[in-house]
Amino acid sequence: MADIIGSILVVDDEPQIRRFLRAGLSVHGYALSEVASGEEALRVIPRDQPDLVVLDLGLPDMDGMEVLRRLREWSQVPVIVLSVRSQEREKVRALEAGADDYVSKPFGMAEFVARIRSALRRRLRETAPEPVYTVGKLKIDLARRMVTRDGQQVRLSPKEYQLLRLLALHAGKVVTHRQLLTEIWGPAYGEHVQYLRVFVRKLRSRLEADPNRPDYLVTELGVGYRLVAPDQFHESA
Template sequence: MPAKVLVVDDDAAIRRLLRNTLLRAGYAVVEANDAKEALRQAAAEHPDAVLLDLGLPDRDGLSIIPQLQAQSSIAVLVVSARDAVDEKVASLDLGAVDFVTKPFDTDELLARLRVALRHHGGSETTRKIVERGQLSIDLDRRLVCRDGAEVHLTRKEHDVLAVLAKHIGRVVTHDRLLDTCWGADEDPRVEYLRIVIRNLRQKLEAPEPVGSIIANELGVGYRLRADP
């Protein structure tokens, strides 16, 4: 059975574009043009993923993210013209797995949807070893290898990479990384996180381009890319 995607947008042209794109990619598609219909369709159709606009005519799309997830384990991807950092952070904090800004590239949107569906069913992967191209991350042994050779990381570098690996392909916000890897007792700051990410990139990405493994979602957080 093909994965089923619920498209929620009050713009008929956007719904048509997304429907045609998804159908060509082999997905089953259902649609809704407001929040009430989205919740009804989610309950009736049990989609695997939702492409959710925030600017809905009856309710703010942000308000229904928890309700969509409460009905079943649905991967919610926000697709919105809103590009403010606080909107992106709020969406992710409420449980969205990704945020795509309009106008969007359909190939990129499909790629992000594939990643979300691969990890559909839980907020964190249960795998003990995460593999990404030539990179292998053993979460239990705290062992990282690239091309078969061990990469030596500091404790904080291991901590940050482990969180990203558990959410591979999905954005992890700055606050979540800081809370998880530093905690309240260490007075965490975004500057500390940036230093750790820079060091991880130097150790994991060279000689590849910066951002080839760890992507920066500007002002929001970081994402371990799922596809080489």
């Protein structure tokens, strides 16, 4: 077995799910602990201090969202939420309550491991941001406030840059409409998704080869936008 590279707490009431996660993740070098309820999770996390929490939204004793909110009152541990497809609208609430990512069941193990790595790395980056973010042909220099594509400098308006910077800081992760609007325009604009759409359209027309089929600035339907991480990047033909 590989060396332990991190500890993960799985919060799920389905024993079969816990079992396959344990088997699947341990192969990749993660030490797993498991609980079956929200109460238990909130009791165990301060004691065990896991590196990451996998939280099922459909827990029997407590809404997964409630667990997330209570956890976020005192802990910044990365949380990946598990949901099912019919709970699409729950994702936004989970992200806004402080989840780092969500994965819909069913999911493949390779994809899941990539999400875990990405969340762990992001947490590192957020505490000590790298000055230059590179994905594909796109380079965002946060220190010099400069964006280049294919070595060519891209001119952006201040708001466009702010938007791109925010997405780059959370690269690989979906940032919800409300989070972007609140951060850039202020809390009063939390519902003005239209603003965001227009700026995303402008950004895409400057960054993407085909703005209708974006490679970098991806829409997560009904949730928000994501600047793809290097390991998520597939350039379209």
